[in-house]
Amino acid sequence: MRLIAATWTPVWHDAPDLWLDRYRAALAEVKADRDTLVIFPEYAALEAAFYGGVSLDAQDWMRRGADHFARYCDGIRTLVAETGATILGGSGFADSGNTVVNRALFCAPEGEVFVEKHMPTPYERALKMAAGRPGPVIDTRFGKIAVLICYDSEFPLLARRYVEAGAEILLVPSCTDTEQGARRVEIGCRARALEGQVLVAMAPLVGEVTRCEVIDVNLGQARVFCAPDLGAPMMAFWPMVRAMCRALPFWMGLSSDSVPGAKTRMSVSQTTGRRANPSL
Template identity: 40%
Template sequence: MSRDITIAAAAYPLDWFESWDAYEAKIGAWVAEAARKGGQLLVFPEYGAMELASLGGAEVAADLEAALAHVAGLRGRMETLFARMAAQYEVHILAPSGPVIEGGRRLNRASLFGPDGLIGHQDKAIMTRFEREIWHVDAGQGLTLFDTSLGRIGVAICYDSEFPLLARALAEAGAEILLVPSCTDTVAGYNRVRIGAMARALENQCVAVQAPTVGDALWCPAVDENRGAAALFAPPDGQWPESGVIAQGEADSPGWVIATVDLGRVETSRREGAVLPFEHWSEQSDAIRSVRIARENPGPI
């Protein structure tokens, strides 16, 4: 049975704002454009919320600690805005992730909103070196499966997409779509996340959606350079494009990448695919119980 859903992935530039009204105007324009083009699920990037550091002024934005604290302080206001946007346009939105401070712990959180308000959130599970060694952001606890009217959704924030067991746990819980908001400052970093997202789509026979930050924000050292391209990926099988790429934007080019996917194909792929990695996943455990070492004997030299 066909289950079409139109997904919009943002390649999102970080801007400087002189006022909250300017930020609201930007978000309103982005959401309105995606909705006008038929988007039902809108995906914003990792650390997209860090542009709110500009509202603290140049000195705050340029200081890692101060920028994080300032953006965390605006979290409630930002969530109110995205809840209103989701209700106004009757869409689902994964809002830009950003810092929250709970019980003295710093977390990198992405929240999902539907037309009726906040559905829930996912905290990043595994921190990069920058996050753990310099910014001192803490790992989130646990994973969330979002069971929505559009379909069952999991979120793997940037680096999390490079760890297959996280996505696997979400897929086994029922996830059909894996959202991968990202923030990377090099082409290599972008490609690590892109390859991770594609691999997770292959292994779990699901749709993966990458939404990156793009462009420069030199006024905030935490997010000063941003590289990437928005894209939707699928397992390269008979139900999907042979490349595994449903749609992909130009590198470092701001805007939405929008495509309609049939989630019914996820179930069909898992049942009838040319290969069945989702079903055969458990067979790995038998193969890896022991590792033999075969040494070459070079003989006399």
């Protein structure tokens, strides 16, 4: 398994769907294939709406983002079909009945499932965003995976529910506009890895985005954490991760084949033939 956590800055495009070419080029850069699990950040899905030179307030961006979310998900499905990779697409505004939630598509060649942010931040609550449903534990060829979108990673009982249901890997797409917020999510990820004895991967939105006040300033750094225990010692994989970051400045990667002892801890990642079905 290769786990790739993206630090991503959405950009404006001259026409709809050009964002897909940018994603396609990024996946080609890291040679994404069937053995690759890729994580895009929270609110990265808004890039599908970044065309036309519009200037909107936060409420209107929520509406525009929701109107483009299905198109973004179709693009993620296309990338999965082209590469064979398993991709957690960036989250975005999505309609849920008469409300809007923060939702992401987890898509694999074997199947797909939507995940939602369960705990909106105070800013999101001010926008009248609704709390999403707790997501499933997803049975994949890499093992059992669950998703905690940004703020959700700061609440131990949410992660505990997933770990007790068998989750072995927690994915945390994030978007924070202050150093304090980025550090809170990072600390949450560290704590969840230690408490649950699981692998936790954090993929943040970064940089400045013009003409979109919802994600105008973004701070963070891709991180991969695990408890310093048998099979995945911290000191074994951090030098390799740093080397990959120097080569690929927009990505952080972890390969079980490159980590001494990791095959013992992550042997489930090498199994095949299991369908990506929710089990919770």
